[in-house]
Amino acid sequence: MSRRPLSVLVRAGVAGAAAALVLAGPAGADPNNVNPIPGINGQPRGLPPLPGDTQAVFQVTGMDSPNQTQRMNVLGTDLGVMWDDGGGTLLTAFGDSAGLGVPNLLAGSMWAWTSNVVFQSHTQDPSRGIVFDGAVPNPLPSPKIPGIEISLIPTAGISAGGVQYMSMMSVKEWGDHGRWTTNFATLAASGDGGRTWAQLPNTRRGNVDGHERFQQNAFVKDNGYVYRYGTPAGRNHSGYVSRVREPDIANIDAYEYWDGHGWKAGDAKAAAPVVEGVAELSVQWNEHLRKYVMTTTDPFNSVVLRTADAPEGPWSPPRVLVEAAALPTAYAPMIFPYQTGGDLYFLLTVHNQYNVLLMRTPL
DSSP states (O other): OOOOOHHHHHHHHHHHHHHHHHHHOOBTTBTTSOOOOTTTSSSOOSOOOOSSSOEEEEEOSSTTSTTOGGGGTOSBOOEEEEEEOSSSOEEEEEOSEEESSSOOGGGTOSSEEESOEEEEEOOOOGGGOOOEEEEEESSSOOOOBTTTBSEEEEEEEEEETTEEEEEEEEEEEEOSSSOEEEEEEEEEEESSSSSSOEEEEEEEEOSSTTGGGGSEEEEEEETTEEEEEEEOSSSSEEEEEEEEEGGGTTOGGGOEEEOSSSEEETOGGGOOOSEEEEOSOEEEEETTTTEEEEEEEOTTOOEEEEEESSTTOOOOOOEEEEOTTTSTTEEEEEEOSSOOTTEEEEEEEETTTTEEEEEEEEO
16 A cells, blocks of 8 residues: 555545534643644634734744645644754754644544654744754654643753753643643753754753742853743743853753842752743843843733843833734744844744744834
């Protein structure tokens, strides 16, 4: 029996799976009850028109994307954590990705799910979009069993000492309205440029002893340190910051925690909030502003930007980039890692389409 190409399987299987999920509709933070199929999911096709200066400029993932990610069995996905591999290649890690295959009936889904996928690109000027030229599907598999581990999701990525690192959260179960619970956060590493990955068990930290504040992360480098920002699992939480010398990134015991006045070594419980009311974080030094910039969503689900002169802050009041009313199911604004002058580019997930857009906003 000959194998049919994935594009044929997509056309054959989409209608049935999508029809089942149209009736279900999205449910809170749970990605299993989504429909990423354009033309069937009830959402307008094309880039959404937005009021104000921030605009959607390119669809990065999905069947309507020029990247045609369904060819890698990524019909829908979220997040889009980006970093440079140290040699000019852009790595982008996405989270839960819906595809065709054995459905995850344990989670009540007709889709086959993978918990992470990494795409490669050599785009450094995003003004015409981000074009992928390689992919690593499902590099860190998860059993995807509710109550045990429903997903293993990348929340940050960085290159340090020639090694690629992703910060992962092990999700135990999904809740409603931006809530979920995690088993632990951990680092995963790749020594071959992101082609193969392995978890680092010695970096696992559960929801105890202050480490509950660092279950979701963002990374930025400064003056020999890697700064790791953290929030508890879910959205609308306080944000915290720790740091470590770059060679010690995989030694969690070597981290220092900002306590509001200075850096305290080895005590995650000492970490004091540096921002409030935040969700998934992305942080970068911006050469145009000569400041650090942070993107996230606020408690009202608007996309917002803050700035600071130092990694620990103080951080400015939030500036709204996309009002929640204009794109109500958007989340996880992740900053493009290369300098782009007076414009800031970031990826943004739209849950009711369950795919990722490239956004541009003037600074």
